[in-house]
Amino acid sequence: MYPVKYHKPDTIDDAVAALAAGNEALVLAGGQTLLATMKQHLASPGDLVDIRGIKGMVGIRTESDTLIIGAATTHAEVAGSDVVRKHCPGLAALANGIGDRAVRNMGTIGGSLANNDPAACYPAAMLALGATIVTNTRQISADDYFQGMFTTALDEGEIITAVHVEKPAKAAYAKFAQAASLFALVGVFVADGPHGVRVTVTGAGEDGVFRHEGLEAALSSSWSAEALDGVEVSEEGLNSDMHGSADYRAHLIKVMAKRAVAAA
Amino acid sequence: MDMTGEHRIAAPRAEVWAALNDPEVLRACIPGCQELEKTGDTTMEAKVVQKIGPVKATFTGAVELVNINAPESYTIQGEGKGGVAGFAKGAADVHLTEDGDETVLTYDVHATVGGKLAQLGSRLVSSTAKKLAAKFFDNFHQHLTDEAPPEA
Numbered sequence: 521m522y523p524v525k526y527h528k529p530d531t532i533d534d535a536v537a538a539l540a541a542g543n544e545a546l547v548l549a550g551g552q553t554l555l556a557t558m559k560q561h562l563a564s565p566g567d568l569v570d571i572r573g574i575k576g577m578v579g580i581r582t583e584s585d586t587l588i589i590g591a592a593t594t595h596a597e598v599a600g601s602d603v604v605r606k607h608c609p610g611l612a613a614l615a616n617g618i619g620d621r622a623v624r625n626m627g628t629i630g631g632s633l634a635n636n637d638p639a640a641c642y643p644a645a646m647l648a649l650g651a652t653i654v655t656n657t658r659q660i661s662a663d664d665y666f667q668g669m670f671t672t673a674l675d676e677g678e679i680i681t682a683v684h685v686e687k688p689a690k691a692a693y694a695k696f697a698q699a700a701s702l703f704a705l706v707g708v709f710v711a712d713g714p715h716g717v718r719v720t721v722t723g724a725g726e727d728g729v730f731r732h733e734g735l736e737a738a739l740s741s742s743w744s745a746e747a748l749d750g751v752e753v754s755e756e757g758l759n760s761d762m763h764g765s766a767d768y769r770a771h772l773i774k775v776m777a778k779r780a781v782a783a784a
Numbered sequence: 785m786d787m788t789g790e791h792r793i794a795a796p797r798a799e800v801w802a803a804l805n806d807p808e809v810l811r812a813c814i815p816g817c818q819e820l821e822k823t824g825d826t827t828m829e830a831k832v833v834q835k836i837g838p839v840k841a842t843f844t845g846a847v848e849l850v851n852i853n854a855p856e857s858y859t860i861q862g863e864g865k866g867g868v869a870g871f872a873k874g875a876a877d878v879h880l881t882e883d884g885d886e887t888v889l890t891y892d893v894h895a896t897v898g899g900k901l902a903q904l905g906s907r908l909v910s911s912t913a914k915k916l917a918a919k920f921f922d923n924f925h926q927h928l929t930d931e932a933p934p935e936a
Contacts, residue, residue, distance in 0.1 A: 544840075561868040564840075605887055635837060638911065669911060670837035698907075726911040759869040761907050 524558075528570045532656045532679065534571050539677050542567025547679060549592055549631030550726075552623045571679060580604060587611075587685040591630025595619070608649070610691035610784060612644060614641050614709070617695055619702050629682040637704035638669035638728035638759075643720075645693060647729055651717030652684040659684075669728035690712030690743070692784035694776040698723075698763050706769050708776035710784055712736075713742060720779055724758050724769040735777050745778040785910055787893040791921045795928040799881050800887045801855035803928055804878065813923035816918050826852065826889020832864065836912050841869035841901065856880055893917070 525542070529535040539545045543566025548554060552573075557563040571577055574660065577592035580601045587607040589598060598604050599616035609738050618624055618632075632642040633653060646653070646662040653660045656679045663675045673681070688711045695707035704723030711718050719735040722728070734751045753773045755766035766771070793800055803809045811820035819831040819905055823845045826849040831843045845864030852858045874895030897909050899930035905912075 553838050560904060562839040562841065562900060562904070637837065638909065668915070669908070675832075701907075726914060747787070759911060761910060763907065 522561075522564055524565065525567045526570065526571045529565060530573060530575065532571075532574055535571055535574060535679060536656060537675060538567065540681075540762060542569065542654075545569055546575050547631075547634065549634065550594065550626045550628035552619065552627035552631070553635050553637065554631075558730040563723075571630075577630075577681065582607060585687040587637065587687065589623070589629055589683050589685070591633075591680040591682055591780055592631075595624040595627050596621075599624065608685060608691055609686065610646055610688075610693055610709070610711070610780075611645055611649070613783075614645050614693040614695075617641065617693075617697075621657065622781045623702075629683060633665075633682055633683070634674060636666060636670055636672050637703070638725065639698070639701075639707075639723040640729075641693065641695060641704060641706075641707055641722060644704075644707050644709040644722040644727040644780045645691075645720075646683065647690055647731065648711040648718040648720040649685050649691060649713055650718070651686075652709075653680055654682040654684060655680050666729050669726075671728075686714045690784040694779035694783065695723075696772050696776055704770045706772035706776050708735075708773060708780050710739065710777060710780040712739075712784075717743070718742070721773055724773055726757050726759055732777075734771065735774075737783065743781065745781045748774060748778050748781065785893075785897070785913060787895070787910075787913055787917060788891065789917060789921070790890045791925065793889055793925055793928055794885070794886045795887060796885060797882045797887045798855055798930060800880055800889065803924070804858070804880075805849070809927055810827050811922070813920055813927055815919040815923070820847075822890060826850070830862070830864070834916075836905075836908065839869070839901075839905065842868040843869075845873075846883060851877075866899070866901065868900065870897065870901040872897045872901070888898070889921075891917075 527538040534625045545567035546565040548568045548570040572592040577590045579590045587589040595615040604612040619646045651662045653665045691711040693709045695704045706724045707722040717740040719732045738747045738751045753770045755770040757770045758766040760766040807820050811817050816833045821829045828847040829846045843864030843866045847862035850859045857879040863873035876893040879890045
């Protein structure tokens with residue numbers, strides 16, 4: 521083992537200060553990626569700043585048609601929330617399908633978004649719903665936030681505090697899970713909301729979550745699974761690995777998109 | 785893992801060749817490269833820090849240029865040890881073709897990643913390698929031309 525200093529600040533200002541003062545300090549939001557990585561000695565921060573004790577970081581509420589989820593809210597809390605189920609049932613269902621029960625009880629929405637794993641589920645939902653990522657310093661639209669795998673608009677020391685999701689007319693997610701990790705081999709989120717008709721894909725792209733223009737165009741003209749039949753999904757830019765070739769993933773994108781439309 | 789690519793650089797071949805043999809240029813262009821020292825006419829020692837998502841690994845290793853056919857082609861090969869993270873080794877055949885005032889650079893990479901990185905990060909190795917290669921050539925192009933590279 522190696523020594524790690526654990527901080528549990530009560531306020532966002534204390535968290536920012538602890539991050540700045542620490543030795544290669546990292547935010548601990550749920551730890552479902554970070555702690556596993558540390559156990560393998562693939563990351564060795566000198567300081568961990570646990571943000572789960574900060575007031576307002578946990579919880580779900582609505583302000584008129586906007587759903588507000590605190591960054592340290594767990595996947596299980598989102599999945600089980602009546603407020604989320606009413607506002608956007610597709611988002612609650614997505615949270616209920618992340619990892620296993622242990623991951624859902626510890627992992628948080630802010631942690632998932634800050635990490636931006638290229639096969640994570642939440643990025644697909646945020647981009648499709650045109651969500652706003654709120655940090656301690658600013659509000660970032662999902663369109664600007666996701667910048668390629670494991671890369672986001674977050675600055676050094678910037679902490680996500682909440683996400684805002686405007687109520688969509690329809691939204692659903694369908695995931696083909698990689699059997700061992702339960703990450704998305706291919707996951708597709710479809711939404712018809714204030715930001716238009718959007719189709720986002722996670723798990724398949726070489727550079728993380730992306731919008732699929734062809735599927736969006738087809739769904740915009742007719743919201744039905746059949747409307748997607750004629751859409752060409754190219755394997756260009758898709759991952760090819762031991763779990764699935766690029767053309768297999770391309771095929772799955774269409775299958776998952778149709779399932780998501782049917783569920784929405 | 786195999787990877788090939790082609791980049792057009794708005795600079796004459798002699799200039800591109802010189803840059804590809806200049807440790808200072810390589811150090812500035814290789815993503816995460818902290819140190820790159822010449823240890824002989826064709827050998828170098830490098831230290832590269834990579835941060836991919838939650839993983840942060842420091843690789844130290846030796847780099848060697850072989851099959852040198854100035855100013856047309858060489859093979860750059862090396863092996864880096866990343867402590868508990870594992871190791872990476874590989875070779876890239878680099879070829880330069882003149883096209884008027886410009887140069888077309890093609891490369892063909894064969895690389896192996898081993899240890900924990902390969903076990904735990906297999907789904908990320910290929911896309912990470914592509915991303916790093918793209919970043920290198922963006923930097924390299926910018927270094928030679930003072931311009932952002934054209935959209936691929």
